[in-house]
Amino acid sequence: MKAKIQVVICRCCSEVPALLNTDRLAMLATDADMVVSVKSVDAVCDGKDLAGVMGEAKEKEVDRAVVLACHKRDVAPALLRAYKRAGVNEFMIKLVNLREEVVLPHQAQPERAQAKAEAMLRAALVRSVMLQPRERQTEEMRTNNVVIIGAGVSGQAAARAAAKAGAHTVILEKTGKTMKAPGVILPHSQLIGAKGWTGNYTLTIRVGEKVEELEAAAIIVATGGGWTELKGPLAKAVKDAVPLYKLHERMENNDLPKGPVVVVDTPDPAGKTLKVQDYAWDDTLETVIELKKRAPSTEAYVVFQEMRAFGLNELAYKEAADIGIRFIRYDKAGAPKVDPKAPAKLAVKDFAQGEVLSIPFGTLVFASIPPNKDNEGIADALRIPMAFDGGIRRGSIQRGPVETVRPGIYVCGSALFPKSRELAEREGEMAGSMAGEFVKTGRTSYGGSVAEVEQEKCSACLTCVRTCPYEAPFIGRASKAEIRTELCQGCGICVGICPSKAIELHHYTDDQIMGEARSLLGGDF
Numbered sequence: 001m002k003a004k005i006q007v008v009i010c011r012c013c014s015e016v017p018a019l020l021n022t023d024r025l026a027m028l029a030t031d032a033d034m035v036v037s038v039k040s041v042d043a044v045c046d047g048k049d050l051a052g053v054m055g056e057a058k059e060k061e062v063d064r065a066v067v068l069a070c071h072k073r074d075v076a077p078a079l080l081r082a083y084k085r086a087g088v089n090e091f092m093i094k095l096v097n098l099r100e101e102v103v104l105p106h107q108a109q110p111e112r113a114q115a116k117a118e119a120m121l122r123a124a125l126v127r128s129v130m131l132q133p134r135e136r137q138t139e140e141m142r143t144n145n146v147v148i149i150g151a152g153v154s155g156q157a158a159a160r161a162a163a164k165a166g167a168h169t170v171i172l173e174k175t176g177k178t179m180k181a182p183g184v185i186l187p188h189s190q191l192i193g194a195k196g197w198t199g200n201y202t203l204t205i206r207v208g209e210k211v212e213e214l215e216a217a218a219i220i221v222a223t224g225g226g227w228t229e230l231k232g233p234l235a236k237a238v239k240d241a242v243p244l245y246k247l248h249e250r251m252e253n254n255d256l257p258k259g260p261v262v263v264v265d266t267p268d269p270a271g272k273t274l275k276v277q278d279y280a281w282d283d284t285l286e287t288v289i290e291l292k293k294r295a296p297s298t299e300a301y302v303v304f305q306e307m308r309a310f311g312l313n314e315l316a317y318k319e320a321a322d323i324g325i326r327f328i329r330y331d332k333a334g335a336p337k338v339d340p341k342a343p344a345k346l347a348v349k350d351f352a353q354g355e356v357l358s359i360p361f362g363t364l365v366f367a368s369i370p371p372n373k374d375n376e377g378i379a380d381a382l383r384i385p386m387a388f389d390g391g392i393r394r395g396s397i398q399r400g401p402v403e404t405v406r407p408g409i410y411v412c413g414s415a416l417f418p419k420s421r422e423l424a425e426r427e428g429e430m431a432g433s434m435a436g437e438f439v440k441t442g443r444t445s446y447g448g449s450v451a452e453v454e455q456e457k458c459s460a461c462l463t464c465v466r467t468c469p470y471e472a473p474f475i476g477r478a479s480k481a482e483i484r485t486e487l488c489q490g491c492g493i494c495v496g497i498c499p500s501k502a503i504e505l506h507h508y509t510d511d512q513i514m515g516e517a518r519s520l521l522g523g524d525f
């Protein structure tokens with residue numbers, strides 16, 4: 001049966017028409033083979049124009065669409081739902097990210113932008129003709145548990161938000177600390193393994209001495225920073241120095257520190273083991289101001305290389321200075337040191353005055369925190385990637401700031417990278433409400449764009465089994481590789497690495513990719 005394509009051109013408010021000739025794009029689409037409908041709309045993402053687009057899709061009985069708009073995450077949910085109602089399979093819709101791939105990078109080159117947009121439209125039409133409908137499988141979630149790893153500020157906030165959305169929360173906390181949070185809190189517990197897939201995970205956890213299994217529909221990694229792993233010459237020289245969060249915690253329990261209190265940005269001012277983290281300054285300002293207000297006679301110093309409080313928190317410098325907190329700036333050449341012969345004094349060269357100061361201290365505090373060492377084992381168990389700096393890697397800072405690459409697994413707070421308490425709490429809330437909303441649906445889906453092995457070509461070499469980061473391939477009864485659809489994330493690694501070229505990724509087949517590439521490059525290869 002001949003394809004019937006609808007082309008939708010989004011003007012993206014005013015950005016696209018300011019640079020591109022959208023009438024020419026529409027004309028190009030109208031003249032193309034198999035295009036039966038061309039619609040120009042103001043903004044696909046606001047949904048206002050979708051009724052008209054879908055009305056025509058139904059009327060012309062289109063079976064596929066090419067949509068020129070912006071990123072999939074901005075337009076996809078509403079657009080895909082509307083096309084589903086119009087009877088168009090979600091895998092038959094080809095999205096072209098005109099805004100981010102054409103308009104934004106070529107603002108000053110309208111001719112190149114137009115040529116690129118036209119080339120992308122032609123290539124999308126070529127690919128569209130080759131697309132095949134695909135179906136996702138759905139199944140019920142076995143539980144409404146949201147399991148949160150870590151009971152710090154972000155973990156507690158995540159539990160509150162997930163519980164508010166109707167989920168049952170279980171917090172795994174490595175230490176024995178007590179806290180107020182909804183659901184179940186398991187002290188002295190750790191994640192040691194995970195099986196299953198989005199919406200239906202089975203976790204292996206250690207609680208005290210016992211190893212147990214725990215069902216989870218969604219998981220939130222809220223491990224916090226590596227508070228206990230302080231390294232560097234200052235941490236070595238002053239054994240009873242404390243991280244900033246500890247000072248904060250003590251003050252919350254009315255245990256005011258012995259003065260003078262000196263807060264240094266990092267225990268390793270040379271930056272060999274830990275870089276200075278600018279996030280820490282908001283918390284430093286808040287904590288020293290509170291300390292000075294509660295104990296006005298306690299001397300307080302803030303010793304830093306750079307200070308960049310966030311937004312209006314800059315105003316806190318003035319407040320701190322007005323109540324007598326002293327700020328000392330240093331550079332690496334004059335970095336703070338503790339002489340073993342005078343272990344209660346910090347020597348630092350004041351960058352502004354050029355003078356070496358010797359500051360006696362009763363309590364030495366470090367503002368920066370290393371990443372949590374547990375992150376690696378947790379990432380390994382959950383099959384999610386790590387970031388280079390030792391945190392858990394998120395999907396996308398713009399479109400999924402608390403999501404990981406695996407749907408249903410979220411990350412927040414200092415598990416991503418060390419950050420202020422306030423920000424950690426906000427991220428915890430966000431991750432908790434996303435996990436709670438996801439669990440509320442009660443159903444999960446998988447499949448669609450997944451890999452499949454052509455059994456006759458498979459030589460059972462195990463390369464895909466060993467390579468897949470999600471453990472989806474296995475050697476089946478016929479002694480050939482098979483793919484567990486529910487585990488496959490469609491990353492395509494196995495497709496590229498299989499020496500027998502036995503694996504195909506549905507929706508990204510060789511023919512589809514090569515057809516699109518040929519059209520884009522105008523090549524005959």
Ligand code: SF4
Nearest residue numbers: 458459461462464498
């Ligand atoms: S890599 Fe290819 S040949 Fe080797 S087991 Fe997997 S599918 Fe078979």
Ligand code: SF4
Nearest residue numbers: 468488489491492494
């Ligand atoms: S496409 Fe990726 S996730 Fe799926 S089986 Fe291959 S390597 Fe694993």
